[in-house]
Amino acid sequence: MEKDKKIKLKPGFILRRIANSDIVIPVGNNIASFNGLITLNETAAFLFKLINEGTTVTELIEALTKEYDVDPGLAGNDVDDFVSQLEKADMLMICEE
Amino acid sequence: MDTGSIIRIPLNGTFELTARCNLHCKMCLTRIDNDAKSLMNEKSAKEWIDMARQVKQAGTLGLLLTGGEPLLRPDFAEIYSEIASMGFVLSIYTNATLITDEIFDLFRKLPPHNIGVTVYGASGKTYRLVTGSSDAYDRMLEGVDRLRRLPSRLTVRTTIIKDNLEDLDRISTWAKGLGPEVGFNVSRIVTMPVRGGIADAKAHRLSPAENVAMLKKIYMDRIIEPLTAFFRIQPDIDISEKLADILKEREEEYNRIGHKQEGTIYGCEAGVNSYTITWDGKLIGCQILDDCCTYPFEEGFIKAWEDFPSKVKLLPLPDKCKGCSTPCTSCYATRLAETGSMGGWPEYICSEAKLKEKMEEDLLKELYANIVRTAKSTKECQKAVLSDRI
Numbered sequence: 001m002e003k004d005k006k007i008k009l010k011p012g013f014i015l016r017r018i019a020n021s022d023i024v025i026p027v028g029n030n031i032a033s034f035n036g037l038i039t040l041n042e043t044a045a046f047l048f049k050l051i052n053e054g055t056t057v058t059e060l061i062e063a064l065t066k067e068y069d070v071d072p073g074l075a076g077n078d079v080d081d082f083v084s085q086l087e088k089a090d091m092l093m094i095c096e097e
Numbered sequence: 098m099d100t101g102s103i104i105r106i107p108l109n110g111t112f113e114l115t116a117r118c119n120l121h122c123k124m125c126l127t128r129i130d131n132d133a134k135s136l137m138n139e140k141s142a143k144e145w146i147d148m149a150r151q152v153k154q155a156g157t158l159g160l161l162l163t164g165g166e167p168l169l170r171p172d173f174a175e176i177y178s179e180i181a182s183m184g185f186v187l188s189i190y191t192n193a194t195l196i197t198d199e200i201f202d203l204f205r206k207l208p209p210h211n212i213g214v215t216v217y218g219a220s221g222k223t224y225r226l227v228t229g230s231s232d233a234y235d236r237m238l239e240g241v242d243r244l245r246r247l248p249s250r251l252t253v254r255t256t257i258i259k260d261n262l263e264d265l266d267r268i269s270t271w272a273k274g275l276g277p278e279v280g281f282n283v284s285r286i287v288t289m290p291v292r293g294g295i296a297d298a299k300a301h302r303l304s305p306a307e308n309v310a311m312l313k314k315i316y317m318d319r320i321i322e323p324l325t326a327f328f329r330i331q332p333d334i335d336i337s338e339k340l341a342d343i344l345k346e347r348e349e350e351y352n353r354i355g356h357k358q359e360g361t362i363y364g365c366e367a368g369v370n371s372y373t374i375t376w377d378g379k380l381i382g383c384q385i386l387d388d389c390c391t392y393p394f395e396e397g398f399i400k401a402w403e404d405f406p407s408k409v410k411l412l413p414l415p416d417k418c419k420g421c422s423t424p425c426t427s428c429y430a431t432r433l434a435e436t437g438s439m440g441g442w443p444e445y446i447c448s449e450a451k452l453k454e455k456m457e458e459d460l461l462k463e464l465y466a467n468i469v470r471t472a473k474s475t476k477e478c479q480k481a482v483l484s485d486r487i
Contacts, residue, residue, distance in 0.1 A: 014184030
């Protein structure tokens with residue numbers, strides 16, 4: 001994933017806070033590829049919300065570094081991992097400039 | 098009831114959108130035929146949509162839309178299209194006879210996560226006997242043919258009474274033919290109608306002995322024959338220990354579920370992690386449990402949910418049940434349905450449970466003997482083949 005390309009979640013993945021857990025529920029035809037639930041940890045939920053609004057990998061790394069006071073290298077690895085998992089699950093789209 | 102330390106979260110909800118149905122099944126739990134009265138008391142699409150927003154806010158994850166037949170409502174599409182995109186794990190129970198082009202298009206755009214289709218027979222003749230409608234069978238087949246094309250998880254659900262008992266094998270074969278991803282469930286027991294339901298289940302349900310005979314056949318098909326086949330190819334596995342484990346697990350499960358009261362209101366999830374909102378707007382423990390209620394459309398869901406336990410007044414176990422160790426399906430709900438009181442003794446359920454317990458003991462003994470015999474003969478065959486080769 002190019003670090004400065006703007007990415008966004010595809011429509012129909014809904015993040016909800018239920019019983020102290022952050023859960024992503026696919027709705028609509030997203031269930032054709034994944035008819036289940038995804039539980040996110042705190043940092044993943046933080047990133048998920050930003051991606052839902054539309055952002056870049058660079059911005060995600062900056063936001064994570066700032067929010068959790070972590071080393072940018074470590075934050076970069078976490079963001080890359082998370083974005084790559086979302087990509088594999090076909091949950092992302094590239095926003096047109 | 099004081100729920101003290103019980104942690105209550107309304108995770109799973111049921112919206113009973115209507116008690117009306119286009120079919121007239123002889124064993125229906127809830128159907129009401131008085132359409133004018135029913136229509137007058139049903140909640141509007143706007144009210145259900147608003148209620149969905151409230152239950153989402155309160156933490157509901159799984160939401161079931163059911164009836165009656167929910168698709169009978171002319172405003173079903175309006176209700177569904179709003180609720181389906183809110184972020185629930187959405188399930189629908191339907192008889193699949195009303196899958197019109199409009200409904201199919203709606204489901205294609207926003208498929209529910211789960212669809213349970215109730216099937217009442219394997220022919221138009223049986224459908225006429227059970228539901229009063231012979232063309233419903235063909236309409237159900239057409240409906241299922243459409244629904245199976247959706248990415249939703251599909252489950253065929255059936256309820257067996259005297260009139261469709263002979264069709265069970267054919268329903269099962271047909272359901273299996275839909276594909277391995279399609280589930281198949283047979284209702285464990287038919288209880289008496291509740292909340293003014295007008296069906297005469299008592300006259301049409303299986304006798305306790307017939308119900309247990311049906312269950313034995315299901316065990317044979319689903320468990321005993323596959324297990325016997327397994328031991329035919331794995332004759333060296335010692336099953337005596339395994340069988341002892343199965344019996345122990347069964348006893349533990351009964352002790353855990355059958356007598357569980359701690360952390361619950363009714364001994365189950367009802368009112369603790371699950372609830373039903375009835376077609377006429379009451380919040381109750383489950384579709385059967387209407388011993389008490391609160392009014393979510395009047396007072397708001399969160400207040401209705403929070404107040405619910407204070408309305409519950411449990412009754413002690415019937416004397417005949419005290420000290421009984423037979424696993425059974427008796428609970429506050431089934432006792433209420435069967436006897437009109439949560440403290441009543443449900444004779445039908447009790448008789449069925451005693452017969453079932455005996456059947457299971459006999460079946461386990463038979464299974465053990467059968468597997469030992471199969472393993473022995475398989476080993477002898479293997480020995481004969483080996484000595485031939487030598």
